[in-house]
Amino acid sequence: MNADQPPLPTILVLASGSGTNLQALIEASRERDFPGQIAAVGCNRPNAFALERAAKAHIETFVVDHTKYDSREAFDGALMQEIRRHNPDLVVLAGFMRILTTDFVRAFRGQLLNIHPSLLPKYTGLNTHQRALDAGDTLHGVSVHFVTEELDGGPVIAQAEVAVAPDDTAESLAEKVQEKEHILYPIVVRWFCEGRIQLGSDYVTFDGELLKKPMRLPDN
Ligand code: GRF
Numbered sequence: 001m002n003a004d005q006p007p008l009p010t011i012l013v014l015a016s017g018s019g020t021n022l023q024a025l026i027e028a029s030r031e032r033d034f035p036g037q038i039a040a041v042g043c044n045r046p047n048a049f050a051l052e053r054a055a056k057a058h059i060e061t062f063v064v065d066h067t068k069y070d071s072r073e074a075f076d077g078a079l080m081q082e083i084r085r086h087n088p089d090l091v092v093l094a095g096f097m098r099i100l101t102t103d104f105v106r107a108f109r110g111q112l113l114n115i116h117p118s119l120l121p122k123y124t125g126l127n128t129h130q131r132a133l134d135a136g137d138t139l140h141g142v143s144v145h146f147v148t149e150e151l152d153g154g155p156v157i158a159q160a161e162v163a164v165a166p167d168d169t170a171e172s173l174a175e176k177v178q179e180k181e182h183i184l185y186p187i188v189v190r191w192f193c194e195g196r197i198q199l200g201s202d203y204v205t206f207d208g209e210l211l212k213k214p215m216r217l218p219d220n
Pocket of ligand 1: 015016017018019020021022094095096115116117178181
């Protein structure tokens with residue numbers, strides 16, 4: 001980087017488990033022209049594999065173990081403190097399996113992204129793949145959205161679809177959806193770091209224009 005250039009926006013990733021989305025972001029951030037840098041990775045589980053992935057990539061990590069706090073507020077307060085220490089421009093939830101308090105969500109409003117394995121507004125919450133199968137859906141997919149107070153309800157920025165095959169199971173669908181996740185999340189994070197997407201009151205702007213419907217990842 002040229003010394004006259006402003007520093008890249010910083011990204012803090014929160015994860016709870018395996019961290020395949022984190023891995024996709026780490027790889028994207030290694031591209032020469034990636035407009036942001038991952039400053040830290042935080043987990044609520046001390047044994048999350050995401051921590052190993054981060055360490056291997058020489059990214060600072062921290063753990064705020066939710067089992068050590070007796071209320072959601074206390075946990076979120078401690079988490080907020082850790083995040084503020086890094087003062088990131090963007091907080092990326094990548095399989096972070098905790099419901100966040102209103103205070104937390106408000107504190108990072110417009111700087112907080114989540115990836116959810118369904119075509120929102122369909123199937124907020126858990127077991128999305130099985131629910132899509134049970135409903136007989138022929139299309140399923142993944143959404144990246146700004147986080148607001150409503151669980152999985154913030155304005156959607158982009159989606160990628162997968163076709164549901166007659167012999168799909170929840171597991172096979174999850175695999176197909178994850179493949180798309182690993183493409184979609186880095187794209188949206190890139191847009192954020194480039195200053196292209198912003199959260200309005202209950203909408204998203206893309207390049208300064210109201211985004212009337214979520215951006216779609218082109219099929220293969
Ligand atoms: C992904 O399926 C994501 O959609 C959901 O949690 C899962 C995280 O997977 N929010 P990983 O830890 O990134 O592998």
